Structure formats: C-alpha cells, structure tokens
Amino acid sequence: MRSLMERLRPALRWETGLAAVAVIVLIVGSAVSPQFLTGNNLFNVGLSNGEIAIMTLPMTLIIISGEIDLSVASILGMASALLGVLWSKGLPMPVIFLIVAIVGLAAGAFNGLLVTRLGLPSLAVTIGTLALYRGIATILLGPVTVANFPSAYTNLGVNGVPFTANDVTYSTLIFVVLAIIFGVVLHATPFGRSIYAMGASVEAAQFAGIRVKRIKTILFMISGLICSLAGVLWTFRLDTAVQNNGLGLELDVIAIVLLAGVSIFGGKGSIVGVVLAVLVFAGIQNALLLTNFNQEATGIVTGALLLASVFVPNAGRWVRRLSRT
C-alpha cells in the first residue's frame, strides 16, 4: 500500500494543484454570477464542452505514448459530413452509425500505420491528415448544410439524461463513462502500463517485449473512433452537418491535455488530471461567458493556464539552480 502511495505521489502533485484551481474557479464563478452553480448552467456547460471533453481522452493516451494527433477535429468534421450526406441520401440511422464508426477507425488506422509502419513523425503526419480529412469533409458536403435530422436524435442537444432533473447532458454522461473506462485501462491494465513505458523510452519498451507499433496503431484507431463519435454528437446537438464543424478544436483538446499535466514528451500524465483540466477549462470559459467577457477572447485564459502548466512544475528546478549558484 505504501509503495502505491509512493508511486502516486509524483503524479498527484500537479493534479492537487489542478483540483485547487478547479475549486477556485467554482468559488469565483459562483461569486461573479448567481447563475453559475445552477442546474441549467451545468447543462449548458456540458453541452458546449461535451465533444471536446470526449476527444481529450484518446488524445491523453496518444500523448502519453509519445505521439500526437492533430487530426482529431478534422475526423470530427469528416464524421459529421458523412453523417449528413448519408442521411440526406436516405440511409437508415443504424447503418449510418456503422459506416461513420468504420470510417473513423479507418482514419485513425491510416494515421497509425503512417506513423508506425513508415516511421514518420506523428506531428507531421497528422498535420497532413488534418488537411486531408477536413478536405474529405469539404468534398462530401461542399457548401451544403444538412439539417432536419430526426428529433429522436437531435433531442440529445435539448434533453438531459433522465433522473438528473435535466441537468446532465448525454455528452457529459458519455464523457464520464468513457473517462472511467480510459482511466481503468490506462492505470490498471498491462496495456495501460505499456503506454507509459513506450512514452518513457521506446527502445526500453521494445526490449521489454512490448509491441510498440501495434499498440500505437490501436491508440490512433481508438482516437479515430472516439472522434467520429464526437462528430455524431456535435451534428445532432446543432442539428447541422457542415464541412467546417469543429474547425480548430484540436488545439483546445491538446491544450486541455497539456494543462492536465500530461508531458508533451510522453510517459507522464493521468486521467484524473485530464478530468480536472476539463473542469477547469469548461468552468473558466463559462464563468467568463456569464460575466460578459468577450467569449472569443477566453483563449487568453487557456493560454495562460497552459504556460502555467509548463512553468509551475519547473519552478522548483530553477529555484534549486539559483540557490546553487
């Protein structure tokens, strides 16, 4: 038991700080606006951040494994466009879901195979597929907007989960369930431990018999699948499929994951941190929105938090260096 605590301690530090920030956001938020802590507002926060939150989970695994996936928002857009096109062609929804899921998996597999089999840097590959998948979305839909999805599905963006007094969105529920699954897989299975191992040192992981290439490909495929799910949610929530759905979200997703204390070099981070970072991100955005702060400029706060996420953990090192000289 003590060894577990010892193993957790280095990871806990940043997460504790984040939890403190989350509490501060809660206090400040409810101080600046009486609406902040209402159920209705909780619903809105869940609605406007659900897809981003869902996409942070596979991104966390990929970054811990030492790679990065910039194409997530484009996969979301491609899934949304595909959903729109197939629906306007009159296909039944279950068939569409299956096709969208397969295309998402394929998109992820393409990323993964380019990275692992050809040995290309994931940063470069996924900048390419960022353009490619968004381009496919554009080819699929062109200037067309598909709306009028069946209300049974678009109610996702209107109704809450039953028995929660309409305060919790379906996307929040999905995020919570997925976060638990991802957390268990990452922290409590050999598969998850091997992701840390390859992030810390690819060579050591290979010598330890970990199938690095296969696991990384699987991670990219999971990312593709989850992002296409996010695309479906996004489309139903807004009841629109357009080619630029979710444009630029990849930066938000990466910002949250890095804010969570996940190292950009791989090998470090936790799902608890990511969940807290999602709360901080969504809470700040929402508090600023309620105070009539220019909503588009909330990126300033995201940026400042990102800087804090790299500078605060390093502060100790600098103090030590200064005191030595």
Place this chain on the structure above:
Amino acid sequence: MSPRRQQRPDQPARRTGSAALVERVFRIRESGIVVVLAVFVAITAAIQPRFLSATNIQFILVDTTVIALLALGETMVVISRNVDLSIGSVLGLSAYASSNLFGPHPGIPIPVVFLAGLGIGLACGMVNGFMVAAGRVPSLVVTLATLYIIRGIDILLFSGKQVVSASLPDAFLQIPRSTTLGIPNVAIAVAVVIGIGAYYLRTYRSGRELYAIGSNPEAARLAGIPVGKRVFTAFAISGAIAGLAGVLWAAQYGTIDSSAGTGYELQAISAVVVGGVAIFGGSGSVIGAALGALLLSTITTALYVLGISPFWDQAIWGFLLIVAIALDQTITVRLTSALRKRRTRHA
C-alpha cells in the same frame, strides 16, 4: 533519388566523399519539389493554357509571398528542433494594429507602418524565444499558449471592428499590385529576403549552429554552442517575419478584422514540411520551404483554373503533404544506411 549510384563501391569514401553525397542528396531533395512543381504546371498548362498567362503567374507569385515569408521564419525555428505555432496569431495582430495606424494618422509613411508590424512581431517572437530558451520548456506548448494569448489580445482590442480598404491609402493597397518587368515587386522583395535567409543559414556560423542544435541539442551544448541564445534568435526572427507578413497581408486583402491569419501557422508548417525540412530539426533549407509554399499556392490556383471545385483543394493539399513527408523519410533512411555502409567498409 538513385540509391544504387550512392552505394557504388568505387567512389572515394573520405569525408569529402560523404559530404559531397550529403550535398548531392540535399540538392536532389529540392530539385524533387521543382520536378513536382514543373510536372504540375505542365499538366495544368496543357489542359488550360490560360494558366501560364502573365496575370495568373503574377497572381500565384503574390499569393505565395505571405506563406513563403512565414515559412522562412518557421524553417529557422524548426531546424533548431522547435516549432512556432503562434505565427498565425502574430500575423493577425500585426495586420490589424499596423493597418489601423492609417485611420488616425492618414499621412503616416508606409515604411513606418511596415516597421510597426515588424516591431509587433519581433516583440511577440522575443517573448516566445525568452520562454523557450530561458525556461527550457517545450516550444510546442509555449507557442500553443501564445497562439491563444496573442489572438485573444487581438480580439480584446479589435473585435467587432474592421479596417476597410477605404481607410487605407492607395499607395499601400498598390504594393501587391506593382510590378517590375512584369514580376510583382513583393515577390522580388520576398525572394531577396529568402535569399538572405538562405545565405545566413548556409554560411554564417550562427546559422550553421542552428542545424547543430537541431541535430543534437545536448551535443551542441557540450560543443560550446550558446543553444539558448541561438534558439531565442530563431524565435525572434520568426516573430519579426510574421509581423512583416501581417502588413503584407493587410495590403493584399484590404479588409482586416481580428480573425486575420487564423490557421496560417499550419499552412506555413505544411510548406516547411513539403519543402523537405525535417520536422524534428537538423536538416532542410529555406529555399526548399519557399518552394513548398510556391507549390501549395500553385496547386490551389491550378485547381481553380482547371475548374476543379475549390472544395477539393484541402484534400489534395493534405494528400500531397503526406506524400512529401513519406518521400522525405524514404530518402533520409536510404541516405543514412548508405552512409553507414560506407563508414563500416572503410573503418
């Protein structure tokens, strides 16, 4: 791209031999883009001769200038094994703030406006460079943060407002349109700037040191290279160039709001990668990156001229980008194995 010839056993294999080999392959890398460009232009012109009209070529050249400039700064940063994601935001801030000077000061000289843009960009770049170099934190995170922060400042200052072309002096708006012997002046100016950048990276000690840092930062430090200083300079230059590109952008488009240049960082990085600059540093050239920018804008224009829906642009772009990266990797792997064979044979 002729691995068989590289491995010919009868070649002299001294250090000069391998240097010549490296040199040759570098040249091949750039000529690879030239070949792709030539093939692309030839096919397009064969189908639609209008593509080679003077107006169209002028359009492509002017269209390339902004991304080519951004790619120049980005190349210097990428060669040092860093990345600058903030350039799109820097461009936007500089475009608005500099062109906005014409409103309250109608008679302000145009060079002053360019200097203002340069200064804004330089300041942003120095902040980036300071944080990366002094803080020793990953540049991807730092510049992702400043991407948000600089864009946020831009929005806080100027959101809801617009600089319209009516408020800009004619001389300013004519900058992208003026030509010498049929060649747009901006293209000439940008080519000169790129030429200076290429000469600097190729010849100057501090330029070469950027390659050393990118190949192996630790070794560079041990070899006495002032890594922090060089990285700081690369970011400062990248910022300054993005500021300059912002003013040019303003002159080109005439209408500027706080969203100017959104997403340009990825376009510039695409140009850099297509141009054969290794994303993890240590190799590549400014000329390659400029050719990459030219190729990307040629593709866009060619699709337009061919009557292919502009909706295909991005997918083709993305596809070519992946092909370029894959090709580059293949060349590098072959080159490394060729060099290794040489070394073991003559050890």
